[in-house]
Amino acid sequence: xxxxxxxxxQFVTLNGRKLHYAVAGRQDxxxxxxxxxxxxxxxxxxxxxxxxxxxxxxxxxxxxMPGYGQSGQHEGVxxxxxxxEHFGVTLADxxxxxxxxxxxxxxxxxxxxxxxVAASHHPSLVHKLVLVDxxxxxxxFLRKHASEVRSPTLLIWQDGDEVHxxxxxxxxxxxxxxxxxxxxxxxxxxxxxQQNYHNHWPHRxxxxxxxxxxxxxxxxx
Numbered sequence: 711x712x713x714x715x716x717x718x719x720q721f722v723t724l725n726g727r728k729l730h731y732a733v734a735g736r737q738d739x740x741x742x743x744x745x746x747x748x749x750x751x752x753x754x755x756x757x758x759x760x761x762x763x764x765x766x767x768x769x770x771x772x773x774x775m776p777g778y779g780q781s782g783q784h785e786g787v788x789x790x791x792x793x794x795e796h797f798g799v800t801l802a803d804x805x806x807x808x809x810x811x812x813x814x815x816x817x818x819x820x821x822x823x824x825x826x827v828a829a830s831h832h833p834s835l836v837h838k839l840v841l842v843d844x845x846x847x848x849x850x851f852l853r854k855h856a857s858e859v860r861s862p863t864l865l866i867w868q869d870g871d872e873v874h875x876x877x878x879x880x881x882x883x884x885x886x887x888x889x890x891x892x893x894x895x896x897x898x899x900x901x902x903x904q905q906n907y908h909n910h911w912p913h914r915x916x917x918x919x920x921x922x923x924x925x926x927x928x929x930x931x
Contacts, residue, residue, distance in 0.1 A: 715765035721780075724803050730754075730780035731804075732772045735765035740837070741810035742928060743801060744772040747819030748792050753779035756818070759899075759917040760924075768928055769810070775821070776800060792820045794845075794852060798827025805835045812837035814928055819873065819910065820845050823852050829863075830855035839863040840924060843871050843910050846885075847878035856885040863889040864927045866920060868912035869896070890927075894919055 715734040722729050732754045742764065746752040754772035764770045775797055777783035787793050801824060805811040814837050817825030822844025829836040839861045846852040863886045867879040876893055883891040894916045901907060906915060913920045 714762040717761055722807055724807060727776060727782045727784055730774040734761050735769035737769060739767060739769040740928060741769045741771065741813040743813055743815050745815065745817040745821030745825055747821050757913065760913050760921055763921040764924060767925060794823045794827050797824035798831060801825060801828040802832040802835050811835040814838040816840040817844060818842040826852055826855045826859060829861045830858040833860055836861045841865045842913060843867055843874050844882065847881040853885055856882060859886050865889060865891045866912055866923055867893050868909045868915060869893050870909040872908040873910040892923055
């Protein structure tokens with residue numbers, strides 16, 4: 711029976727604050743960053759059904775964003791309203807500090823908004839972009855950044871999302887030149903006690919299909 715890649719806990723100091731992350735996969739594999747959303751309870755573990763599968767052919771970094779999980783909150787930065795621009799800089803700084811760029815950024819919900827900012831401001835550090843039921847379509851700041859993204863972009867949306875409807879995803883995709891939009895219909899792995907996460911997390915509701923889409927996208931030139 712094949713063993714899954716080992717997931718290791720690590721810390722890096724960025725701008726005087728410790729940032730916690732999990733990492734899996736060989737160092738000579740292309741790097742991807744997984745970026746969670748805004749809910750206060752979220753940590754890198756929201757990706758626990760994706761990391762091992764992706765790490766078979768990618769080096770996967772899953773972050774606790776500042777103020778979440780084991781990462782210290784940045785002084786003077788509040789989480790409400792969500793600091794898209796500040797967190798976009800954090801993602802770029804992380805890629806630069808670990809010298810893993812250009813990397814693929816995979817952002818869920820508000821994390822997608824931060825990844826948009828990073829891709830817009832720092833194209834040399836962002837090889838590709840994957841937006842997962844992401845913020846952006848109804849936020850003027852993020853809409854502007856979306857129109858400036860030049861990295862190849864894949865948008866993955868869960869059909870029936872109650873937070874950011876599929877129509878929002880299509881509108882966001884229309885702003886990003888050359889982007890590709892994929893909708894996952896149905897639910898392979900229900901979470902009835904969590905109300906199926908309001909159909910907002912395709913990476914947990916349909917992990918196998920999600921992982922396959924990401925791997926295929928990440929491997930293309």
